[in-house]
Amino acid sequence: MADESSNTGQTALSRQRIIKALSEMSDQLERRGIKGELCLFGGTVMVLAFAARPSTRDVDAIFQPTEIIREIARKIGEASGFLPNWLNDAAKGFVSKRHDTIEGNLPQFPHLRLTMPTPEYMLAMKCMASRIGGIDESHDVSDILFLIRHLKLESAVAVMDIVAAYYPQNQIPVKVQYLVEGLFEEGKI
8 A cells, every 4th residue: 555645656546535535626616616426436435435445546436527526536636645536437438327326324515415336336436347357356346355255145046136137138248147047156155
């Protein structure tokens, strides 16, 4: 984990640092007389909503108003020593047409509303985005395991049924099924 007291090259965003940045974003939106919205994904949801891990490397979200939030995020990032893309919308490639979101137990701010995928949708997204053999594999697998346990799913079929409820069968990579089956076969659940 990166040294969180340093002002250069921050890579670990703890719950506290994310909340502080989002609170500042709300304050800046208020100064402009604007209300914003972020739908959070990935590691940020695992940190803020589920307390499933201590940090994430970035904040994946789709947000409105897009350009204003991008500008505010850039300024907050520079002032906080975050990486330039600390807030990004890279996860939008995994957004399902069945975009089920909730506020869950996410913190809320006067001028910034936070939402997240339902736990089922989050599991489906995590499975679809899983990076097997990559740098982030351990987070992906631990997040998937956490969500399977959270949802009390007892079989790979139950998990794959959830994935198929959010994504067309012909778009689900075979690696997803292998990953899920492997988790159950290896007794990790």
